[in-house]
Amino acid sequence: MEQTYLSLNNGLKMPQYGVGVYQVAPKDTKQNVLEALKLGYRHIDTAHAYQNEREVGQAVKESGLKREDIFITSKLWPSDYADSSAIDKMLARLDTDYIDLLLLHQQFGDYMTAYQNMEKAVAEGKVRSIGLSNFESERLEEVLEAATIKPAALQVECHPYYQQDELKKRIAPYGTIIESWYPLGHGDNALLNEPLFLNLADKYGKTPAQIILRWHIQAGNAVFPRSLHHLDENIAIFDFSLTDEEMNQIKHLDKGTRYFTMTLEEQERAMGSWKPAD
Numbered sequence: 001m002e003q004t005y006l007s008l009n010n011g012l013k014m015p016q017y018g019v020g021v022y023q024v025a026p027k028d029t030k031q032n033v034l035e036a037l038k039l040g041y042r043h044i045d046t047a048h049a050y051q052n053e054r055e056v057g058q059a060v061k062e063s064g065l066k067r068e069d070i071f072i073t074s075k076l077w078p079s080d081y082a083d084s085s086a087i088d089k090m091l092a093r094l095d096t097d098y099i100d101l102l103l104l105h106q107q108f109g110d111y112m113t114a115y116q117n118m119e120k121a122v123a124e125g126k127v128r129s130i131g132l133s134n135f136e137s138e139r140l141e142e143v144l145e146a147a148t149i150k151p152a153a154l155q156v157e158c159h160p161y162y163q164q165d166e167l168k169k170r171i172a173p174y175g176t177i178i179e180s181w182y183p184l185g186h187g188d189n190a191l192l193n194e195p196l197f198l199n200l201a202d203k204y205g206k207t208p209a210q211i212i213l214r215w216h217i218q219a220g221n222a223v224f225p226r227s228l229h230h231l232d233e234n235i236a237i238f239d240f241s242l243t244d245e246e247m248n249q250i251k252h253l254d255k256g257t258r259y260f261t262m263t264l265e266e267q268e269r270a271m272g273s274w275k276p277a278d
Helices: 026-039 053-062 086-094 111-123 139-146 165-174 195-204 208-219 244-251 264-271
Strands: 005-007 013-015 043-045 071-076 101-104 130-133 153-157 177-181
Touching (some): 043 053, 053 086, 208 244
Parallel strands (some): 043 071, 071 101, 153 177
Antiparallel strands (some): 005 013
């Protein structure tokens, strides 16, 4: 497998393709990550809220790979935002000296203080790059304008039915890249059985999911699908390329369709008081 890399706005090279451990039970996480690392994955996306950072750290330690060859992304939950020790606690859970990319997980809570704490952690060498997750309201510009270190990445819902072109324009001046969650449209059969993807899958001897993941790579998105059973299949996307015409055909599939539809107010009400365990 020939891993591709994205250059972040601080010059750091980030593996574009990785594995996510959202909703992977802690008891399954270590083995899942170890298997991914054996297959050539080099980017792991976790979060305090996922409650499996310790198992990610254990897998990294037991993989036999050098720490500098593995890119770890994690995210601070809003209950961490005002806690000046939250990043040190995360480093302890991951059992690592530094985090490659640290994101603010949600656009509510004391996010401005949290962003300043992340900037401080960069200066102290605890974090190599910082960014945001789920910031799509005007709060995105609030952070972008105030930030001394501009966000390296913004992690949001992104897939062929919701390609985030407008959001990409908003963050382009800052060199911020898009990282995709729900990269396969939350497993929507309508998306996976889109005639274009079925035709391309037949042409290239791939699955529709592999075609979509390849589209993400060529569209410049960072992507890390969660998988307990398709790790080897998901990563088999570096032995072919979609043509410019095919990429353009996929561009026309954008329907502005989101799968996560809670408003910011609903999210804040539903998640604002939750505190993940340390």
